[in-house]
Amino acid sequence: MRRLAWTLAVSLIFAACAGGGGGATTTAAGGVTTTTAAPGTTAPTPTGGEAPIRIGVSLPLTGEFSIPGSKHRDGYQYCIDEINARGGLLGRQVELLVEDNRSDTEVAVSQYERFISAQQVDLLFGTFSSLLTFPVSAVAEQAGMVYPVPSGGALRIWERGFQNIFYFQQTAVEETGVAPVGMLEYYRDQGVIPEDQFPTTAAVVYADDFFAAAIANGLLGGEVTIPDSDKVISLAPGYLAEAGIEAVFVEQWPIGFTDWLTLANSIRNSGAEMVMATTASPDEAVSLVNALRTVGVQPSVMYTSQGTQSEFYDALGEAAEGIVIQSSWHPRADWEGLLAGEPFSNSDFIEGFTAAFGRAPDEDEAIPFAVCQGMEQAVRGVGSTDNAAMRQWLHDRTPEDPVKTILGDFYWDERGLPFDRFQLMTQWQNGNLEFVFPVGEFPGTVDLVFPKPAW
DSSP states (O other): OHHHHHHHHHHHHHHHHHOOOSSOEEEEETTEEEEEOOTTOOOOOOTTSOOOEEEEEEEOSSSTTHHHHHHHHHHHHHHHHHHHHTTOBTTBOEEEEEEEOTTOHHHHHHHHHHHHHTSOOSEEOOOSSHHHHHHHHHHHHHHTOOEEESSOOOHHHHTSOOSSEEEOSSSOGGGTTHHHHHHHHHHHHTTSSOGGGSOOEEEEEEESSHHHHHHHHHHHTOEEEOTTSSOEEEOTTOHHHHTTOEEEEEEEEOTTOOOHHHHHHHHHHHTOSEEEEEOSSHHHHHHHHHHHHHHTOOOSEEEESSOOSHHHHHHHGGGGTTOEEEESOOTTOOOEEEETTEEEEHHHHHHHHHHHHSSOOOHHHHHHHHHHHHHHHHHHHHTSOOHHHHHHHHHTOOSSSOEEETTEEEOBOTTSOBSSOOOEEEEEETTEEEEEESOSSSTTOOOOOSSOOOO
16 A cells, blocks of 8 residues: 555656755855854844845754755755845845854754844744754744754654644655665566566664664664654554565664774675665765675665765765665756746756856755745745744645745645655766656656666
8 A cells, every 4th residue: 555655646746747153254155155144143234225034044064964064055045146136035135144053953953042032033944954953943833933844854853743844855754765665666567677686685774863763764664752742653564574675684873983894794794685774974875885895795786865965976986886865856857946936947956056156966955945945935925024924824835836846846734744745766877866766757767777786
């Protein structure tokens, strides 16, 4: 039943989509300027006009999540610049206030508290990762401010009864595993994966992190306990078991883990045909792949939850070939969104971002851009920055009248999770991140390479 629901949902999605710093600083990023205000202060108001609409966001620009955090900043800022170039919002310019939370939850919480109470920003944009999103979303909820989430899909975030949070990715993280497993089953049925070579054993290794552990939990069929409640959600039997794949080795590594060779040897000794690694950052995925290469593990399928970034391929080179990664975005998925009331497609985003930054974007820039698109549409929809009105407007979206972004159409359930959205699957092939699944629902897919080429 779950697999049928996945197939139907994907068909519907793609059919529809086809029709703490110190003082105030200004830092340049790829020719785009990001203004950050000192904690507890108010950014200067441009002269000769009404005060700008100010948006606060705390991002991990340093620390464990610095690579995706910095890219989230760039995606947000590019969107703000495009809005301002089109005359602003409600007749006002828009200003983005960015602070570096150093990948630290306590710092992120204090920064959002300052945005709300001291700086009294008009809007909030979400941070990166479930780890940071869990506490800061509670700050926004208490203040009655809409909190759009670019990266933070763990169910424990979404099962707390909050009314002000809205997720701008495909689905709850625990459901991510349906995509890689569904991809393998599809290519087996198409004969690309010979029946007698379909992997029946897997090593599942994952970081001690909300995001990573949640994906593994869905694959393995565990339970989710919702904090501060008696709610327990069963994920049994798990996506691997549903596909007839046995998890012969399961291990979680702690924060700050460095003993990758020992972990790789344990994977080798398990004899697993497939490795499924859910990591908190691309750097962890790189470290694991290098360790597997060192000890001679040659899986027929190598899945990682992080690795769509160009830095991943740059770090691994040819060793990245054949690795599969789920993604919320791909350059060939040319969804059409809206910006300033006019069509603004994924191809428009790619072209404009590349011109502004001198490099092509990836999903860590596309996702926050989509968040910005959604919030801009909410402000226009209610004609103000009244957060209560925007919350209701977002909850009122429907399949016929969704928020339209470069990630596709969004409308949400009562928890703030989007309806009818599942992950894309990508694979590194000849140095390019190819779009391999789902097939036939959107142009631009290529066949999966199986087995993964030897390191």
